[in-house]
Amino acid sequence: MKVLIPAAKIQERIAELGAEIDRDYPGGEPVYLIGVLKGACIFLADLARATNVPARIEFIGISSYGKGKSSSGEVKVTKDLDVSVEGHHVIIVEDILDTGLTLSYLVKLMAQRKPKTLRIATFLDKPDRRQSPVQVNYVGFKIPDEFVIGYGLDYAEDYRNLKDVCVLSQ
């Protein structure tokens, strides 16, 4: 296992993203941070504390990958939102943008819920793998096409609690 992004660098970048969010939502209205389970939960917890906007935290469950490292190509909702976000600011918070299939699907789904504004924050972005274009507003780090674990990201449900982002060797 090789460290790709150390914990301290992650925290520095998240502080910057929090400041960007503060600048983008000056109105004092609530902002729904919608975390995509399970990978985004750790990023969301840190991002929510890095911003001073009145954040509301919700989660949505999506499955697009099976137990391994490759996409099944299929996206389905496994846990829907518990609230209506109609008329509210929404930021979808995702762990990693890879092919883009998951986020493309989620953006369409969320747009149907008529939020006041809809933005996307992703902790990691692997631009080389994109199949479906997605407009992202907040990106933590762009990374090469390697399978990564830690800071919420798993391999077959393991390694989510690593503090650093690491590359998983074969």
Ligand code: IMP
């Ligand atoms: P996409 O639909 O291909 O963009 O995939 C997004 C989802 O795939 C993420 O939410 C992750 O759950 C998973 N994923 C993609 N790349 C990785 C990786 O390098 N490590 C762990 N999970 C990944």
